[in-house]
Amino acid sequence: MKADRRKMLKKIDHIGIAVHSIDEAKKFYEEGLGLTCTRIEEVESQKVRTAFFTLGETHIELLEPTAPDSPIARFLEKRGEGIHHIAYQSDNLEKQLQQARENGCRLINEQPVPGAVGKQVAFLHPKSTGGVLTELCEIQNPEL
């Protein structure tokens, strides 16, 4: 079982960062760090606008709320701007979720839901991950 689990997680897909304004926040990533914004996309299901910066095999994902009841708007209200979640890419999301569940993790999404860039995603609750909102995702369309 353990060997299977190790094989499923491939890499850190992205780090999600909550910001009030992508236009403001991306100055640091572009000018301060020298990264390039490669994609801006709205994810209606999460009520956010996202901006991606690619670095090596992973991405920084800035998250700006598009509505006051967006999960990101609530995070900003409570904690202010900062790191929101870590996303891990798996090659078998359903099995990954099942094994997380079997090991005592509390799932926010019992089933995968559509995320940015055509991915299937599911979140684990920070209460069962040492305070870290953890996303597991699986690529559906490698061309995106």
Added chain:
Amino acid sequence: MKADRRKMLKKIDHIGIAVHSIDEAKKFYEEGLGLTCTRIEEVESQKVRTAFFTLGETHIELLEPTAPDSPIARFLEKRGEGIHHIAYQSDNLEKQLQQARENGCRLINEQPVPGAVGKQVAFLHPKSTGGVLTELCEIQNPEL
């Protein structure tokens, strides 16, 4: 200048996560996610014990305070367990710091200091990076 900056950052080196106890926290990474702890090291200058989990080209770094006046102890007291910082690997840390400074970033370390795994590291203040404690680092000994 911009082209230079893009070349210097190579990848996300690690994500630092503040925990009360590495022994407790690593259960989630080992059992829940199926990762393997590859290294445990104490960094005296930061008053922390660190545990590394390698995934692809990057790492998860759990940070447990070794003294009450450790920066991680203060973070835990204020925010509880959770993501503490993102570290980017550069191939020219001094120039990277200079360019961050020129673009309005406030530096916590004006000069690089020794970090874990024989790296040279410097932190940027979250006030100038959209709330994200940002570490820049350079590998000194690729064999570690």
